[in-house]
Amino acid sequence: MARYLIAGAGLAGAVLARELAEGGAEVVVRDERPHVAGNCHTERDAETGVMVHRYGPHIFNTNSDEAWQYVNRFTPFRPFINRVKAVTHKGVFSLPVNLHTINQFFGEAFSPAEARTFVEGLGDDIAEPANFEEQGRKLLGSALYETFFDGYTRKQWGCEPSELPASVLKRLPVRFNYDDNYYNARYQGIPEAGYTAMVEAILDHPGIKVELGQAVAPGDGAGFDHLFWSGPLDQYFGCQLGKLGYRTVYWTEQRFDGDALGNAVLNYPDMSVPFTRKHEHKHFTPWEQHHKTIVFTEFSKATEDGDIPYYPVSRPADKALFGQYAALAKQTAGVSFIGRLGSYRYLNMDLVILETLAFARAFKADPGLTFPPAVEEMLAQ
Numbered sequence: 001m002a003r004y005l006i007a008g009a010g011l012a013g014a015v016l017a018r019e020l021a022e023g024g025a026e027v028v029v030r031d032e033r034p035h036v037a038g039n040c041h042t043e044r045d046a047e048t049g050v051m052v053h054r055y056g057p058h059i060f061n062t063n064s065d066e067a068w069q070y071v072n073r074f075t076p077f078r079p080f081i082n083r084v085k086a087v088t089h090k091g092v093f094s095l096p097v098n099l100h101t102i103n104q105f106f107g108e109a110f111s112p113a114e115a116r117t118f119v120e121g122l123g124d125d126i127a128e129p130a131n132f133e134e135q136g137r138k139l140l141g142s143a144l145y146e147t148f149f150d151g152y153t154r155k156q157w158g159c160e161p162s163e164l165p166a167s168v169l170k171r172l173p174v175r176f177n178y179d180d181n182y183y184n185a186r187y188q189g190i191p192e193a194g195y196t197a198m199v200e201a202i203l204d205h206p207g208i209k210v211e212l213g214q215a216v217a218p219g220d221g222a223g224f225d226h227l228f229w230s231g232p233l234d235q236y237f238g239c240q241l242g243k244l245g246y247r248t249v250y251w252t253e254q255r256f257d258g259d260a261l262g263n264a265v266l267n268y269p270d271m272s273v274p275f276t277r278k279h280e281h282k283h284f285t286p287w288e289q290h291h292k293t294i295v296f297t298e299f300s301k302a303t304e305d306g307d308i309p310y311y312p313v314s315r316p317a318d319k320a321l322f323g324q325y326a327a328l329a330k331q332t333a334g335v336s337f338i339g340r341l342g343s344y345r346y347l348n349m350d351l352v353i354l355e356t357l358a359f360a361r362a363f364k365a366d367p368g369l370t371f372p373p374a375v376e377e378m379l380a381q
Helices: 011-022 065-074 099-106 112-122 132-140 142-157 195-202 316-330 349-365 373-380
Strands: 003-007 026-031 042-044 051-053 060-062 077-079 085-088 091-094 187-191 208-212 226-229 246-257 265-267 277-280 292-302 335-337
Touching (some): 011 349, 065 349, 099 142, 112 142, 132 142, 187 195, 316 373, 349 373
Parallel strands (some): 003 026, 085 265, 226 335
Antiparallel strands (some): 042 051, 277 292
C-alpha cells in the first residue's frame, strides 16, 4: 500500500487526500494551523453566534458541474448572491459596474443600448492595452476607472496599476443591465455549516490521518512514497533563489448590535481611506438570524516573514523567478506541488478542486508528475 504525506489541510490538500485514499493509499495530512480548511476556514463566534470567515470572505461560484457536484457531495450548500457595494467620495454604488452604476454615477436614465454607446464614447483611444490601467481607461473611461479601480488597485496590490497585466481587469465585467450579481456563474452558494465542516467531511475517510499544529519540512517526506506540498513553492526550497512576491491581508474586528453595514461586502476604492473593504459576516448566512454582528475591516500589505501569503503579485520579475523555481522543482524527486501557493497562481476555489482532481488522476498514471496538468502545460509553452 502506498503511503503519502500531504503538507497542508486546505482545499487542495483535502481533495487530493480524499482521491488518493479512495484509490487505496494511506495518507497523512499535516497542517501547522490548529484547524483544517486553510484560508477558507470558518468558525462559529461564541459571543454572537455568527459564522465567521476567519481569513476573509469566500463565496463558492462556478460554471463547472463537476466542481458543484463535488462540494455538494460533502455538504449541503445554500444559495448566496454576492452584491458588492462601493463606498466612494461620490456616493455608494453597485459593483460590478452595471446599468444602475452608470445611470447613478452620471445622473442619467440610459437604456441598455444608450449606456453602451455612452460608455464606449468615454474610453481612451488605446488600440491594444498593455497593462491594467490602460485596459481600465479604454474599457470605462477615466472617470469610472479612477473612481472604482485605480485607488483600490493601488491599495490591494501596493504598486502602480500600470505594473499589472491588462488581463486582471479583463476578468471584471461591465454590464449594461441592472444585474448586480458580482459573479457570472451558474452555481453560487455557501456551505450551510461553513467551509471547515465541508473540508472535515472531505477528510473523513479511514485511509486519511489528519495531524494539526504540525508544520511540514521538506525532509519529512522521508519514510513516505511521495510528498505533496501545498505551501509556497519558494519556501520548500528555503527561498534559495529569492522570495516570490505575495500580498497579504489583515483585519481589525468590531462588534455591534443590530445591522452595521447593511451588506456582506463594502469596497472602499478611495485612496483617502487606508483599508480596501469591510465585511459583515452575518450577511453571508442570510438564512440565519442574529441580534449582534461582527464587522472585519480589511487592509492589504506586502507579505513579510510570519505573514500568511494570499495573492501572488505575478509581476514580470516574479514570473521569471517562478520559472526558475519550477525548473528546480522538476529536478527534485519525490515531491509534487499543488494548489494556489504551490503553483504560484491566483485560483478560485472551484479551480483548486478541478485542478487537484485532474492532478490526482494524472498522478496515478505518472507518479513523477511535479505540478497539476494545467501548470505542466503552461511551463511547456
